[in-house]
Amino acid sequence: MKLRNLGAYLQERFAPVNMGLFVVLFFTVRGVASVACAEGRCPPHPDGPALAALGALATVSFFFRLRVFDEEKDYALDAVHHPQRVLQTGRVTLPQLRALAWAGAALELGWSAVRGMDTVALWAVALGYSLLMRAEFGVGQWLRARLVLYALSHMLIMPLVVWWVFSAYTRGIPFDFKYLPLLWLLSLLGGFSFELARKLHAPAAERAGVDSYSQALGYGRALGLTVAVLLAGGAVQALLLRTLHARPVAYAVLAGLLAAGLALYAVAARRPHEGRLRQAERVVSLVMLTSYLAVLVEVYGLGK
Numbered sequence: 001m002k003l004r005n006l007g008a009y010l011q012e013r014f015a016p017v018n019m020g021l022f023v024v025l026f027f028t029v030r031g032v033a034s035v036a037c038a039e040g041r042c043p044p045h046p047d048g049p050a051l052a053a054l055g056a057l058a059t060v061s062f063f064f065r066l067r068v069f070d071e072e073k074d075y076a077l078d079a080v081h082h083p084q085r086v087l088q089t090g091r092v093t094l095p096q097l098r099a100l101a102w103a104g105a106a107l108e109l110g111w112s113a114v115r116g117m118d119t120v121a122l123w124a125v126a127l128g129y130s131l132l133m134r135a136e137f138g139v140g141q142w143l144r145a146r147l148v149l150y151a152l153s154h155m156l157i158m159p160l161v162v163w164w165v166f167s168a169y170t171r172g173i174p175f176d177f178k179y180l181p182l183l184w185l186l187s188l189l190g191g192f193s194f195e196l197a198r199k200l201h202a203p204a205a206e207r208a209g210v211d212s213y214s215q216a217l218g219y220g221r222a223l224g225l226t227v228a229v230l231l232a233g234g235a236v237q238a239l240l241l242r243t244l245h246a247r248p249v250a251y252a253v254l255a256g257l258l259a260a261g262l263a264l265y266a267v268a269a270r271r272p273h274e275g276r277l278r279q280a281e282r283v284v285s286l287v288m289l290t291s292y293l294a295v296l297v298e299v300y301g302l303g304k
Contacts, residue, residue: 005091012086014067019060021289025187026059027052028292029162031299032179033169035244042170051114055168058111061104062126062161068094068101069134081210115168122167126160133157147216148225155192159184182240189233190288196226197284202272219272227265230284234258237291244298253294257287 010016030052036042071078071087072094079088086092105127112123133154136143143150162183167173199212200222206215213222234254241250264280267273 001092001096005086009086009092009097013071014064018063021292022060022063023056024289024292024296025162026056026165028295028299029165029183030055030169031296032183032240032244033166035299036176036179037170047169051111054107054111055115055165058104058108059161059165061101061108062130065101065104066130066133066157068097069130071097073134073136073140077209081207112164112168116171118171118173119164119168122160122164122173126157126164129157129160144211147211147213151195151213152192155188155195158187158191162187178243179240182236182243185236186233186240186291189229189236190291193226193229193233194281194284194288196222196229197277197281200226200277200281202268202274202277204272205274220269223265223269226284227262230261230287231258233291234287237294240295241298244295246294246298250294250298253290254287257283257290261287 075087075094078085082088087094087097108123108127109120112119137153143153163180166176166180166183170176196213199214201212201214203214203219206212213225216222217225237254238251241254261280261283264276264283268276268280
């Protein structure tokens with residue numbers, strides 16, 4: 001496989017911005033775990049920049065494998081609807097992507113082993129669930145006919161990844177009731193709101209054979225669900241910031257982004273327009289990214 005073809009594939013299907021988001025997710029979970037440990041819930045493991053960088057790479061690797069699983073499941077359908085893609089044109093192949101994905105699994109296992117056997121155990125749980133996702137839980141046809149349930153079943157991987165990373169900076173299998181549930185919900189709702197937003201289309205922009213929540217639920221219901229999940233994620237973010245004793249500016253940024261998203265969706269509800277929905281999708285992605293960055297700022301005391 002030529003490096004330029006791999007680069008083209010990554011830019012198309014696993015872009016640097018996605019990798020950056022997963023790096024931010026890793027450091028957010030690591031930071032909150034360190035706060036829990038500092039409060040006496042658990043003694044922290046020794047950690048350094050090199051090991052932290054390896055953990056961030058392991059997190060990116062895990063999500064890259066999920067992308068490869070999706071490519072395997074959807075290859076035939078994408079060949080019909082997206083024949084121009086790098087994979088579909090043969091510039092990279094599924095065997096090549098599988099080899100990279102499972103090489104990454106070795107990296108994840110190695111980092112987990114350094115952090116402790118409990119981290120290995122939770123990595124194995126997350127890996128096992130991802131394999132169930134790959135098999136579509138043995139009910140793929142039934143599940144694909146229920147698009148929201150399909151998406152939710154796949155989004156449950158997010159709390160498992162959070163638990164895996166959190167365990168790397170605690171002792172034992174962590175059952176922190178102050179921070180961990182909020183991180184679980186933040187990752188789940190943030191990912192779900194973005195998934196809904198990116199597959200919400202104006203009626204005129206729908207394409208036959210291409211799944212969307214607006215087709216599955218109807219435009220109004222899909223828009224309403226997207227807004228509801230976005231607001232729920234914002235509420236969880238506010239609770240986490242409150243638990244971390246955040247400064248008022250963090251709430252102000254969150255409120256501003258949520259208000260921008262709500263305004264765009266309110267206009268789109270009255271006058272469906274694909275361009276406006278794509279603007280709203282970008283705002284939703286900013287809410288997700290900012291939610292993690294705000295926690296990082298508070299955890300590490302940046303600007304204090």
